[in-house]
Amino acid sequence: MSEKKKFMEEAIKLAAENMNKSNGGPFGALVVKDGKIIGRGVNCVTSTNDPTAHAEIVAIREAAKTINSFNLEGCEIYASCEPCPMCLGAIYWARIDKLYYAGTQDDAAKANFDDSAIYKEFCLPKEKRQLQSTQMMREDAVKIFDEWIRNESKIPY
């Protein structure tokens, strides 16, 4: 069996185990570097009361801890389902190189998860989104960014 298939099988196994233990949604993910698993994650939203505890987020946090860096360049992520917008964003911020996924956002939608609905919201102009959003006090925020730009001791990322 190919290495990729082995890793995806493990991600799907994590998803199944998580569901069977009633720990959270049926999602599993792992982060791989140089052929080794450096982070594993399952969805623990309901068991830990953390709406951000999706499998990919948990796996990325663990992988970053393993290599002691917020930069996961050179890593791959295997996800039992296509990442939701939150998790896709996290994959970009972590600088992960490659994503392998099994189920799709539409498969998740059939199981009553909102991934696909949230993706649709992202493509709407702000005033048409379900989430009401209001801008205020921009000039105060810009001052802080200007300070950041001038700050020579910052750690960029």
Next chain:
Amino acid sequence: MSEKKKFMEEAIKLAAENMNKSNGGPFGALVVKDGKIIGRGVNCVTSTNDPTAHAEIVAIREAAKTINSFNLEGCEIYASCEPCPMCLGAIYWARIDKLYYAGTQDDAAKANFDDSAIYKEFCLPKEKRQLQSTQMMREDAVKIFDEWIRNESKIPY
């Protein structure tokens, strides 16, 4: 001063303090319920080596802990800058009702943060994105979703 202005001032103050302490990027956020702050967050990506530790994610996790629920319906979030895709996704999953923000994704881009670049990636078809993504083994993942749909002891969210 209006209540909203007071909360946004606090979010921006958190951002400034975080930068001055060299704890991470110049971002702050807070979650408010019934006029009370139930979660505060600052960006601690570089200080905790956690690429997901954006201000909004940290604030949402704290708020969910405070009220012991993954569902933050009825809450508002104040962010010193327009949330990135990861954080916007988290806001949707947390079921937060209203978003108030100060700086824009373009202000963040000028300070060398990738928010705006990541938003652009989201709107591209997968094959045109910088992140390589490959689907595999979908049928195995669908089996798990089918089990989830039939599972009567699940906690939906």
